[in-house]
Amino acid sequence: xxxxxxxxxxxxxxxxxxxxxxxxxxxxxxxxxxxxxxxxxxxxxxxxxxxxxxxxxxxxxxxxxxxxxxxxxxxxxxxxxxxxxxxxxxxxxxxxxxxxxxxxxxxxxxxxxxxxxxxxxxxxxxxxxxxxxxxxxxxxxxxxxxxxxxxxxxxxxxxxxxxxxxxxxxxxxxxxxxxxxxxxxxxxxxxxxxxxxxxxxxxxxxxxxxxxxxxxxxx
Amino acid sequence: xxxxxxxxxxxxxxxxxxxxxxxxxxxxxxxxxxxxxxxxxxxxxxxxxxxxxxxxxxxxxxxxxxxxxxxxxxxxxxxxxxxxxxxxxxxxxxxxxxxxxxxxxxxxxxxxxxxxxxxxxxxxxxxxxxxxxxxxxxxxxxxxxxxxxxxxxxxxxxxxxxxxxxxxxxxxxxxxxxxxxxxxxxxxxxxxxxxxxxxxxxxxxxxxxxxxxxxxxxxxxxxxxxxxxxxxxxxxxxxxxxxxxxxxxxxxxxxxxxxxxxxxxxxxxxxxxxxxxxxxxxxxxxxxxxxxxxxxxxxxxxxxxxxxxxxxxxxxxxxxxxxxxxxxxxxxxxxxxxxxxxxxxxxxxxxxxxxxxxxxxxxxx
Numbered sequence: 195x196x197x198x199x200x201x202x203x204x205x206x207x208x209x210x211x212x213x214x215x216x217x218x219x220x221x222x223x224x225x226x227x228x229x230x231x232x233x234x235x236x237x238x239x240x241x242x243x244x245x246x247x248x249x250x251x252x253x254x255x256x257x258x259x260x261x262x263x264x265x266x267x268x269x270x271x272x273x274x275x276x277x278x279x280x281x282x283x284x285x286x287x288x289x290x291x292x293x294x295x296x297x298x299x300x301x302x303x304x305x306x307x308x309x310x311x312x313x314x315x316x317x318x319x320x321x322x323x324x325x326x327x328x329x330x331x332x333x334x335x336x337x338x339x340x341x342x343x344x345x346x347x348x349x350x351x352x353x354x355x356x357x358x359x360x361x362x363x364x365x366x367x368x369x370x371x372x373x374x375x376x377x378x379x380x381x382x383x384x385x386x387x388x389x390x391x392x393x394x395x396x397x398x399x400x401x402x403x404x405x406x407x408x409x410x411x412x413x
Numbered sequence: 414x415x416x417x418x419x420x421x422x423x424x425x426x427x428x429x430x431x432x433x434x435x436x437x438x439x440x441x442x443x444x445x446x447x448x449x450x451x452x453x454x455x456x457x458x459x460x461x462x463x464x465x466x467x468x469x470x471x472x473x474x475x476x477x478x479x480x481x482x483x484x485x486x487x488x489x490x491x492x493x494x495x496x497x498x499x500x501x502x503x504x505x506x507x508x509x510x511x512x513x514x515x516x517x518x519x520x521x522x523x524x525x526x527x528x529x530x531x532x533x534x535x536x537x538x539x540x541x542x543x544x545x546x547x548x549x550x551x552x553x554x555x556x557x558x559x560x561x562x563x564x565x566x567x568x569x570x571x572x573x574x575x576x577x578x579x580x581x582x583x584x585x586x587x588x589x590x591x592x593x594x595x596x597x598x599x600x601x602x603x604x605x606x607x608x609x610x611x612x613x614x615x616x617x618x619x620x621x622x623x624x625x626x627x628x629x630x631x632x633x634x635x636x637x638x639x640x641x642x643x644x645x646x647x648x649x650x651x652x653x654x655x656x657x658x659x660x661x662x663x664x665x666x667x668x669x670x671x672x673x674x675x676x677x678x679x680x681x682x683x684x685x686x687x688x689x690x691x692x693x694x695x696x697x698x699x700x701x702x703x704x705x706x707x708x709x710x711x712x713x714x715x716x717x718x719x720x721x722x723x724x725x726x727x728x729x730x731x732x733x734x735x736x737x738x739x740x741x742x743x744x745x746x747x748x749x750x751x752x753x754x755x756x757x758x759x760x761x762x763x764x765x766x767x768x769x770x771x772x773x774x775x776x777x778x
Contacts, residue, residue, distance in 0.1 A: 270426045274453055274774055275478035277430070278522075279560065285525075285542030300426045318431060318452050321424055347471060350463070351455040372560055 262306070262332065263295075263390035266382065269305040270298040271325065273312025276339040276372040280311045283375040296382060302328040307385065308362075309378070313341035313348050314355045326362055334389070336381055337364045340371045347371070414440050419759075423452050427530045427763040430773030434762065441758050446751040453777040461737045466492045466707070467567070467700045469734075474561045476741065476775040480519040482511060482552075482562050483718045484775070487725055489565035490646070491714040495707035495729040496567065503693020504569035505647040506685050510582065511555065511564075513678040513685075517589060518548040519719035520671045520678075523770050524596065527668065530767040531609040537596065544592050551585050569697030579686055586679045593675050600668075610665040614753040614765035617662060624749040627742040628721020629670040630769055634662035640717040652684050664768040671770070706731045718742060720770050741775035 272280050283290050290296040299305050302325045314322065326333065337358050340346030345356035358364060365388065368381045387393045416437050423433040431452035437445040457476065461469045473488040474481035486508060493500065500508070525541030528534040549559055554575055556564035564571045575581075600606045616626070621634035631638055639656040641649045657673040659666035707729035714725045721742025728736040746769045753765050 271424055273431060275475055275560070278478055281522075281526075282542060282546070285546075286539040287542065287546040313453070313455060315453060315455060317454075318423070321431075321452075325424060347475070348455045348460075351460060354455050374559060 259390050263386045265295050266307050266334070266386060266389070267295075267297050267299050267305045268307040268309050268336075268382070269302055269325065269329070270300050271302075271308065271311075273310070273314065273318065274341065276311035276342070279372045279375050279378070280309060280338070283378050288375045288379060290379065290382075295386070302326075303330065305329050306332070307334045307336060307382070309336045309338050310342040310358045310362075311338040311372075313346065314358050314361070315353050316355060317353075319355055319361055322358070323361060332389075334365045334385055335362045336366045336368065336378075336385065338368045338378060338381075339373055340369065343367050343369065416444055421762065423449070427767070429526065429767070429771065431777075432766075432771075432773065436754075436759065436762070438759055441760075443754050443757050443759060443762070446754045446762075448747060448750055450747065450773070451777050453773045455778075457778045458737050458739060461734055463733070465733050470563050470565060471561065474563060476739070476778060477718065477720065477743075477772050478560070478774055479522055479772055480515045480719045481560065482515045482556075482564070483519075483716065484723070485563060485565050486512060487714055487716040487718070487723055489567065490716070491712050491725045491727050492707070492729075493567055494714060495710070495712045495727065497708070498568050498698075500647070501569050501694060501697075502648075503690045504695040504697065506689035506693075507570055507574060507695045508565070509647050509649065509652075510682050510685050510689075511552065511570075513681050514548055514552060514582075514585075516678050516719045517675050518545050518552075520675050521545045521548070521593075523671060524668070527764075527767045528600070528606070530763045532605050534603075534606065537599065540592070540596065544589050547585055547588065551581060554581075566697030566700065570695045572696060574695055579689075582682065582686055586682050590676070590679050593672075596672070607665070609761075609764050610668060610768070611663060613664045613761050614757065614768060615661065615663045616749060616753060620749070620752060621662065624745070624752065626721070626746050626749050628718070628746070628770075629667055629674065630721065630746050630749070632656065632658045633666035633670045635660045638722075640715050640722055644715055646716065648685065648688070649681075651688065652681050654681050654684075664764055667768040667770075720772065720775075721746060723775075739775070739778055741778065743771040743773070743776040747771050747776055 272278075282288060284298055290298075302308075306329070308322075308326060308329065310322065326335070335358065337343045341348060341354075342358045345351075345354050348354040349356065355361065366381045366385050368377050370377055373381075384393070416439050419436045419438060421434040421436060422428050423431045425432075433449035433452070435447040435449065436443055457472050461472060464472075470485045470488055473484040476484045492498075521541040521544050525538040525545075528537040528541075552562065553559045555578065556562040556571065558564070616630065616634050618635045621631050621636060626634075635658060637656055637658045640646070641654075642656055654677045657670050657677065659669055710729070712725070712727045712729060714727075716723050722740075723742055724740035726738040726740070727734050750766060750769065754762060757765065
């Protein structure tokens with residue numbers, strides 16, 4: 195006699211392992227089933243039957259870096275003098291938005307690049323950290339001007355952090371007091387190449403450094 | 414209705430720097446505003462006491478980074494007064510012209526950012542920056558710096574004016590006069606602009622005196638006070654210009670004051686260019702760290718900066734300031750913000766705050 199099968203209380207249908215699968219497991223099972231006939235033959239399978247993570251693994255590097263490097267949205271956030279040049283960067287003479295990938299946003303949640311423009315005081319550091327943490331990964335930091343790079347003329351001041359790189363991982367440093375808007379443009383194009391993997395340093399460095407900082411903070 | 418406490422800032426696109434406001438609102442009406450400042454404090458006054466006299470101008474330029482030359486000039490003037498140095502006549506005219514150009518650049522940026530604050534009128538912002546870029550181009554050719562100039566030397570400027578300075582400046586102010594006149598057509602007939610500014614943030618004449626506000630904010634409340642008129646320096650007493658005043662004291666009056674000051678500055682520059690000696694020497698003393706020793710006495714210098722009256726109080730020592738105190742117009746104007754916002758709507762915060770023209774480099778110093 196066959197053993198009694200567990201039944202669903204509502205529908206009365208018998209329980210099968212499929213009922214406990216989530217969507218992704220179901221998809222995997224489906225793909226494995228569809229692949230069964232192809233095992234051994236080296237051909238690509240229909241993308242419709244592959245998992246989403248497989249798609250991203252297959253296409254990730256070129257497609258995602260292309261997408262990331264062509265949609266760098268800076269955060270509209272200024273501290274001091276360099277912020278005036280940042281405004282000039284977005285205004286009529288340079289007009290950063292004509293490039294299409296440098297759209298200043300008001301909220302950190304939509305942004306990829308933080309341009310630290312101005313001197314960083316000790317009381318502002320927690321706020322900048324908060325903004326940085328609100329940005330979605332991968333995120334990049336540009337230290338714009340001498341003050342954000344190393345403290346600049348306020349090196350001897352008691353209230354100044356000597357460079358934003360003591361707080362956040364910096365990707366690009368821009369020299370000048372203040373740097374011209376053209377310098378910022380060239381810096382952001384450099385960052386674009388860096389994100390696109392065309393020059394040394396890529397997204398991994400940023401992420402690993404973030405992770406390392408989090409780890410050291412926990413200790 | 415229960416009172417709700419809302420935090421604004423310190424990092425906010427419209428605070429023009431780093432300002433934190435704690436606002437108590439009843440529905441949409443503001444009951445109380447607390448301002449928290451000091452996020453850009455770096456101890457300028459203390460740093461200046463450790464430097465020789467002519468090492469300091471670069472610190473002063475960073476007080477007000479929209480009109481750096483004004484603070485550069487007021488500091489160098491206080492050193493000149495401490496050492497008893499006379500400014501050459503041609504250099505006096507040149508300084509007046511450059512300072513008024515700087516005032517025009519400051520007001521242009523202010524109009525642009527105000528329009529941006531009150532409703533994303535980005536067109537006017539773009540226009541203002543187009544005109545400001547032309548001013549900066551001229552200043553760069555004259556002084557050597559695009560934004561920070563450090564072009565004041567004891568008794569004059571850092572270098573000779575370029576040979577075509579007169580023609581270029583005439584061409585520039587003609588261009589600006591024509592372009593800025595267009596703003597009036599666009600802004601004063603714009604419903605949004607007028608609705609957001611008229612009758613908002615009214616500062617009465619009595620309150621303006623009590624709070625001790627400075628500059629265009631004071632003049633918008635009906636008080637005709639301008640250091641260029643009441644205690645003329647350089648050649649301002651020889652020039653014919655008027656000080657615009659308005660009686661109403663609302664945000665619109667503050668906008669009109671600055672708008673009209675652009676034309677007054679153009680008037681001043683035009684006269685100064687004509688009156689400037691044809692072949693005058695404008696170059697001052699080269700920077701020497703050990704200069705002539707200053708007399709140990711108290712020096713107080715007042716200047717009409719674009720944002721209001723700035724004062725430097727200096728107790729000179731022989732080679733460097735013994736004590737230096739700065740009275741910044743932004744600081745005194747910020748003090749009146751809670752008064753202006755009492756009973757206003759929440760959305761008016763940045764219209765009122767923007768109309769005061771506050772810069773945090775000098776407020777927090």
